[in-house]
Amino acid sequence: MSLEISQGTPVEISEERALTDSRRQMVLNMGPQHPSTHGVLRVILTMEGETIVGCDPVLGYLHRGVEKLGETHRYSQFVPWTDRTDYVAAPSNNLGYILAVERLCGIEAPERATYWRMIMGELARLASHLVWLGTHALDIGALSMSLYCFRERELILDIFETFCGARLTTNMMEMGGFSRPIPDNLPGMVRDFCNIFPEKQVEYESLLSANPIWLSRTRGVGVIEPDAAISMSLTGACLRGSGINYDVRKATPYLYYDRMDFEVPLGTRGDVYDRYLVRMEEMRQSISIIEQCLDQMPTDGPLSLTESPYVIPPHDSVMKTAEDMQRHFIWVIKGFSPPKGEVYQAIEHSKGELGYYVVSDGTPIPYRVRLRTPDFVNLQSLPYMAQGAALADVVALIGTIDIVLGSVDR
Amino acid sequence: MAEEQQTGGPADSPGRRIWATGHWGPTEPEEHPAVIAVRERFPDSFVDAVNFRDEMTIRVDRPALREIVLFLRDESSLRYNFLSDLTAVDMLRLRDNPRFDVVVQLYSIPRRQRLRVKAAFNDGDPVPSMTLLYEGANWLEREAYDMFGIVFEGHPDLRRMLLPDDWDEGHPLRKDYPLRGYREYVQPGFENPAPRVRSRFRRP
Numbered sequence: 001m002s003l004e005i006s007q008g009t010p011v012e013i014s015e016e017r018a019l020t021d022s023r024r025q026m027v028l029n030m031g032p033q034h035p036s037t038h039g040v041l042r043v044i045l046t047m048e049g050e051t052i053v054g055c056d057p058v059l060g061y062l063h064r065g066v067e068k069l070g071e072t073h074r075y076s077q078f079v080p081w082t083d084r085t086d087y088v089a090a091p092s093n094n095l096g097y098i099l100a101v102e103r104l105c106g107i108e109a110p111e112r113a114t115y116w117r118m119i120m121g122e123l124a125r126l127a128s129h130l131v132w133l134g135t136h137a138l139d140i141g142a143l144s145m146s147l148y149c150f151r152e153r154e155l156i157l158d159i160f161e162t163f164c165g166a167r168l169t170t171n172m173m174e175m176g177g178f179s180r181p182i183p184d185n186l187p188g189m190v191r192d193f194c195n196i197f198p199e200k201q202v203e204y205e206s207l208l209s210a211n212p213i214w215l216s217r218t219r220g221v222g223v224i225e226p227d228a229a230i231s232m233s234l235t236g237a238c239l240r241g242s243g244i245n246y247d248v249r250k251a252t253p254y255l256y257y258d259r260m261d262f263e264v265p266l267g268t269r270g271d272v273y274d275r276y277l278v279r280m281e282e283m284r285q286s287i288s289i290i291e292q293c294l295d296q297m298p299t300d301g302p303l304s305l306t307e308s309p310y311v312i313p314p315h316d317s318v319m320k321t322a323e324d325m326q327r328h329f330i331w332v333i334k335g336f337s338p339p340k341g342e343v344y345q346a347i348e349h350s351k352g353e354l355g356y357y358v359v360s361d362g363t364p365i366p367y368r369v370r371l372r373t374p375d376f377v378n379l380q381s382l383p384y385m386a387q388g389a390a391l392a393d394v395v396a397l398i399g400t401i402d403i404v405l406g407s408v409d410r
Numbered sequence: 411m412a413e414e415q416q417t418g419g420p421a422d423s424p425g426r427r428i429w430a431t432g433h434w435g436p437t438e439p440e441e442h443p444a445v446i447a448v449r450e451r452f453p454d455s456f457v458d459a460v461n462f463r464d465e466m467t468i469r470v471d472r473p474a475l476r477e478i479v480l481f482l483r484d485e486s487s488l489r490y491n492f493l494s495d496l497t498a499v500d501m502l503r504l505r506d507n508p509r510f511d512v513v514v515q516l517y518s519i520p521r522r523q524r525l526r527v528k529a530a531f532n533d534g535d536p537v538p539s540m541t542l543l544y545e546g547a548n549w550l551e552r553e554a555y556d557m558f559g560i561v562f563e564g565h566p567d568l569r570r571m572l573l574p575d576d577w578d579e580g581h582p583l584r585k586d587y588p589l590r591g592y593r594e595y596v597q598p599g600f601e602n603p604a605p606r607v608r609s610r611f612r613r614p
Contacts, residue, residue, distance in 0.1 A: 060572035067557070068582055072589055103463055230519065233493045233546025244519065246492070251522045252433035341462040344515050344526065346494065355495050357513065361504055372495040372515075380549050409572055 024048060028391070032061045036139040036395040039405030043382070043398075047391065055386040055394075057379060062409040070369030074335035075101050076175060076312075078369065083169035085371060086407035089128035091120040091160070092349045094173040097369075099254060100345035100356035101175060104338045105310040113177035113304060115297040118255050119190060120163070120172060121347075122286040122293075126197070127156045128350035128402075129283050136276075136399035137208065140217045145207065152200050155193050162186055175336075176311035177304030187294060194287050194294075201283060208276070218273035222385040222397045225270065229381075236352025237278045238378050238401060242270035248348035259296065260289050272400040279402075310336045335364030351375045351402050371410055375403040434466045434524050442466055444488055444525050452478055465526060472531040475512070476538035476564075479527060482516060483543055490516035490525055493544035496551060498558045501530075502585040508532040510560060514540065536563035557583035 031042035040061035046054030082093040134149030265281035267274030352374025439459035455474035494515040539562035540547035559581035
């Protein structure tokens with residue numbers, strides 16, 4: 001048995017370049033305030049002329065110690081903190097944490113609430129992909145894309161606002177379901193969005209997919225070999241762009257994704273353009289999933305568990321019965337104590353596999369909350385992709401990984 | 411109420427769960443292929459296997475951790491070829507000795523199965539690095555070093571990940587690290603620096 005490093009194909013460095021005098025190398029600092037690093041990412045680049053020979057991302061400018069805060073708050077109090085990790089797709093973060101805690105407690109939400117969770121998760125994926133597309137294209141030079149993408153994202157944020165009153169940090173999910181009723185006009189709003197969006201997506205693609213500038217900036221840039229993608233633990237479009245079929249929704253279905261009929265798009269070359277195609281196809285599949293959810297969903301039924309000791313009692317019965325009022329009081333003052341144990345719940349976030357590892361010691365406060373955020377792990381591929389690339393490609397590479405620094409630094 | 415919570419309420423009814431059970435293999439440790447294989451191959455290093463909420467955790471001895479993960483990766487019937495997560499837990503308040511657990515979440519892309527491998531160790535013990543097996547462990551181990559002060563043996567570049575390089579206040583995710591740090595912070599507009607208060611929520 002031998003220890004072998006599987007690195008994929010190494011980038012070839014010409015002999016001439018290898019022999020270059022080190023004095024000709026230049027260290028270039030990019031960020032943390034650079035507009036195309038999508039936040040406060042700092043990258044230290046070692047350059048030889050226009051070519052990158054070394055790349056060292058420096059993280060932590062937005063580190064708030066979310067995991068430490070998780071160890072000091074009660075289970076339900078940590079939900080708003082999950083919004084603030086990946087703030088462009090907050091409902092997905094809520095969902096991952098809530099599913100982890102529900103699994104820890106051994107409860108599950110009613111059917112109707114589960115369908116609505118899926119819809120909100122898919123809308124969050126669309127909202128996140130729209131920000132990715134807008135900013136990624138903006139970085140490479142297609143300024144107008146960001147205007148169009150944010151126009152459609154506004155519709156999604158309106159849906160979030162109608163549902164829970166907040167647009168960005170939604171805090172919309174609760175143990176055992178939803179704490180708020182579904183507004184009557186919400187299904188109609190979601191339907192309308194599903195009808196509007198596909199046409200708009202055709203518009204985006206007509207602007208980009210065959211655009212010679214877009215092609216020359218993305219084709220063959222930032223190629224990740226399949227073996228290297230697996231070895232670097234990449235997930236999401238970064239992995240699927242290289243042709244590896246791993247989507248958490250298909251591979252280990254959670255919620256009702258096993259009832260859904262959808263495809264996992266795969267790339268072939270593993271470059272920036274393939275990852276663009278994968279994400280565009282994912283948006284189409286998301287719309288299809290949302291429509292299937294609306295069709296399959298029961299129109300009536302509870303949105304939250306009522307009997308479980310882990311769930312806050314519904315407002316009506318708190319006002320009417322003494323038992324529920326006592327339960328409500330205890331739930332608010334003391335919190336709830338899941339059994340001792342540990343769970344790892346992975347969901348397919350818009351950026352990849354989002355994992356919550358929660359350890360309980362039987363008290364109302366989690367013993368350890370670990371966030372395995374997809375973009376933190378995916379960002380590891382930046383030095384790999386940047387090796388031998390041109391300086392101007394770095395913005396394309398950062399854009400294609402699709403990072404949100406709140407989620408990277410936590 | 412405490413008893414109710416232990417048994418779990420309506421929740422433990424059989425049937426399909428929305429949080430995706432069944433992707434961790436058989437629930438009985440005796441039937442799980444990875445547990446059987448590891449126990450057979452490494453009888454001295456295998457500690458035990460625990461199942462909670464259908465999730466299988468194998469606990470092994472620290473020195474053999476890398477060999478066991480390599481075996482799990484390369485064995486043709488197991489092929490846990492994807493490192494989902496690598497992190498640590500400070501067990502200071504739960505047990506006396508050893509203090510830390512390193513937790514490796516594995517996933518097998520061809521077999522669509524997850525597995526968790528844990529190894530316990532004391533402060534200062536070197537933990538075998540996984541970077542030789544999975545390049546993705548690089549930053550995850552740097553983060554674990556940053557947050558817990560765990561030294562990974564064989565890591566190519568063990569620096570701080572999220573905190574500044576010159577951070578001299580220790581490792582914040584340790585359980586004996588105060589929530590607001592060891593330093594006193596100046597409050598603008600007040601004469602005295604902010605006190606280092608503990609969390610409002612005390613553990614019982």
